[in-house]
Amino acid sequence: MLELLDSNTPVLIQGISGRMGRLHTGLMRQYGTNIVAGVSMRGQDGDVDGIPVYPSCSAAQQHRPFASVVMVPPLRVMQAVEDAIDAGIRLIVTVAEGIPVHDALRIRQMTADAGVSWIGPSTPGLCIPGKMKLGFLPDVSIAPGPLGVMSKSGTLSYEVCYRLSQAGVGQSAWVGVGGDPVKGTRFSDMAPELTALSATRALLLIGEVGGDEEEEFAHSLQARGSDIPVYALIAGKQAKEGVSMGHAGALVMGGKGSIVSKHEALKKAGVEVHQTMHELVAAIAGRLGTGPTAHT
Amino acid sequence: MLLIESDGKRLLQAHGIPVPASSLVIGQEDVAKLAAAHPSTPKIVKAQVPVGGRGKAGGVLRAESSAEAAAAATAMLGRHIKGHTVRACLIEEPIAGSEHYLALLVDAGSGGIRLLYSDAGGIDIEQAATTSGHMFDRLVRPDRNAFDAAISELEQTLDPTSASAIAACARQLGALFFDKELLLAEINPLFLRPNGQIVAGDAKIVIDLNAIERHDDLKSMLSGHRDWYPDAWRKIQEQFDFIELDAQGTIGLVTTGAGLSMMLLDELTEKGARPFNFCDVRTGQMRGDPSRLLAIFRWLKEAPNVRMVLINIFAGITDLAEFARTLVLALSQMPGWNPPIVARLIGNNEELAMEILRTQAPQIRFETDLEKAISLSTSMAQEANHA
Numbered sequence: 001m002l003e004l005l006d007s008n009t010p011v012l013i014q015g016i017s018g019r020m021g022r023l024h025t026g027l028m029r030q031y032g033t034n035i036v037a038g039v040s041m042r043g044q045d046g047d048v049d050g051i052p053v054y055p056s057c058s059a060a061q062q063h064r065p066f067a068s069v070v071m072v073p074p075l076r077v078m079q080a081v082e083d084a085i086d087a088g089i090r091l092i093v094t095v096a097e098g099i100p101v102h103d104a105l106r107i108r109q110m111t112a113d114a115g116v117s118w119i120g121p122s123t124p125g126l127c128i129p130g131k132m133k134l135g136f137l138p139d140v141s142i143a144p145g146p147l148g149v150m151s152k153s154g155t156l157s158y159e160v161c162y163r164l165s166q167a168g169v170g171q172s173a174w175v176g177v178g179g180d181p182v183k184g185t186r187f188s189d190m191a192p193e194l195t196a197l198s199a200t201r202a203l204l205l206i207g208e209v210g211g212d213e214e215e216e217f218a219h220s221l222q223a224r225g226s227d228i229p230v231y232a233l234i235a236g237k238q239a240k241e242g243v244s245m246g247h248a249g250a251l252v253m254g255g256k257g258s259i260v261s262k263h264e265a266l267k268k269a270g271v272e273v274h275q276t277m278h279e280l281v282a283a284i285a286g287r288l289g290t291g292p293t294a295h296t
Numbered sequence: 297m298l299l300i301e302s303d304g305k306r307l308l309q310a311h312g313i314p315v316p317a318s319s320l321v322i323g324q325e326d327v328a329k330l331a332a333a334h335p336s337t338p339k340i341v342k343a344q345v346p347v348g349g350r351g352k353a354g355g356v357l358r359a360e361s362s363a364e365a366a367a368a369a370t371a372m373l374g375r376h377i378k379g380h381t382v383r384a385c386l387i388e389e390p391i392a393g394s395e396h397y398l399a400l401l402v403d404a405g406s407g408g409i410r411l412l413y414s415d416a417g418g419i420d421i422e423q424a425a426t427t428s429g430h431m432f433d434r435l436v437r438p439d440r441n442a443f444d445a446a447i448s449e450l451e452q453t454l455d456p457t458s459a460s461a462i463a464a465c466a467r468q469l470g471a472l473f474f475d476k477e478l479l480l481a482e483i484n485p486l487f488l489r490p491n492g493q494i495v496a497g498d499a500k501i502v503i504d505l506n507a508i509e510r511h512d513d514l515k516s517m518l519s520g521h522r523d524w525y526p527d528a529w530r531k532i533q534e535q536f537d538f539i540e541l542d543a544q545g546t547i548g549l550v551t552t553g554a555g556l557s558m559m560l561l562d563e564l565t566e567k568g569a570r571p572f573n574f575c576d577v578r579t580g581q582m583r584g585d586p587s588r589l590l591a592i593f594r595w596l597k598e599a600p601n602v603r604m605v606l607i608n609i610f611a612g613i614t615d616l617a618e619f620a621r622t623l624v625l626a627l628s629q630m631p632g633w634n635p636p637i638v639a640r641l642i643g644n645n646e647e648l649a650m651e652i653l654r655t656q657a658p659q660i661r662f663e664t665d666l667e668k669a670i671s672l673s674t675s676m677a678q679e680a681n682h683a
Binding site for chain 1: 297298345346347348378379380402404405407408409437438474477479502504505506507509510527528537539541552553554555556557558559561562563565566571574576610611612613642643644666667
């Protein structure tokens, strides 16, 4: 799906007339995203900054949107996704944080049954640097380059990608898979897609304690093997047990979801795991940033 | 988030699953009452903290008399188990019977629901399940019909003498799981008494705070025990995350973003610092209103050992100038509280933010480099400690 995205991909914004929707529609357009239509669940029509607004995705079908960015409050996301699926949209990005997990289960079932790609929830979205972005990854951290990035956390990836781009390493694609436990696209789903991009020469996984997504990725990597280096940084060594650390998915109970389990599984699969942002950035920049192997 | 066992058991009971007779010990008055009651009967004393592996951490003890139980409870109250203070003990009558295991959980990997059952329950369930291979494990679509079919399947594998009791319990647990939109409902051990009745020996119930607005009863359960769930209650009240990690911590954190905040905690701790809290203030939602910052400042002011404050905001979208003005405003409403502050602000409009802080809050050390802000904070906290 990532290889299909460029500055011509027609994109629809659900919740375009809200404060968030309006702001980020402007920022996405400024970056180069081709936004063709908006949907307002208040049944509003007319336009937002020149973009036609419709009461539903189906009503906007004449614009043939391929992707939708859902910018509605968490308890309304499920309904918005249903609307997008009915209109034949192929890629849905839901940025909202705080979607009930049982809603996420239903959304996942609906999108899987319809063969639709779902990125989220609780994600800043994704970006193909230099071409387009869906969501609100900050421009200051985005740069075209050789690194395929996937992250549970928004802010930690902003910080790491900012430092990396300062060091001369940009991204082939950057996808926030989101910090919730039940989601549309997991690390192990995203890794082959990132690897398949012709610009990708290394992978970076930015994980968090809780769940078993990092372990699942490690097992699939071990089975599949990798021709390119894979780096990882996992946050949450100091997480408090039994409490969600900001993200609903960052919940450690007993030994499950602990940083030790994730480090062990990743290292076993040949992933270069770093303990600090500084070490990680130095290692990646050392390999990809400068010198004869630099990507231009 | 994981509920305290006694709250979990209240939910089980409300859905028709029997639990042992019990009493809750919170203060010394309760301990005295306990010591006076039924002196010769044995009791189980259980620390009420939301963590797994309580037994192995010394949080579950068997007492042969009420006096022994009172002594055990006194020793447990106020102890810390895996970062949680023991604020209550559950005193239960021991149950005789075989130990089983029953659980329902959201399987995040597949997006389904898993029903698990074993007749080898107890503290080593995972090992027992792998070695004996005797674990009923069905992954189903996340709807009640698929779940009901899995229970019927389970029922057919069970010993006829206990099949209907265990299947009935699984149905009740399923109703609870779907009604309350739970992430995990686990009973281990699930006792099967010689008379064929079942009793839940423990309750591990994980609720979804994202769905709390749809469940007034769960909300009032948390509200009734605010001191048991300080982190969750703060989140419900304030709409952002602030989690106390180390009551004796010396560095107070004002940060945004869960992942970066966790990483910052890890790196500070690695350098020998003692952060007091985790924080995800969500600057994007503040919009110039100082109330979130004021709430954090009050909590940090109350913390016994916080010596300095580290602010870290990576602003992809948020206007840092607006944040700086809000910070100045919040500090002006905290007279008499003047800890050293390091503010690492980077991103949108950082030059103007720096100028605002330089002129209006010159006591704040401004930094754009996080590595430097970490080193500076660590040494400032240590200096203040030695002073």
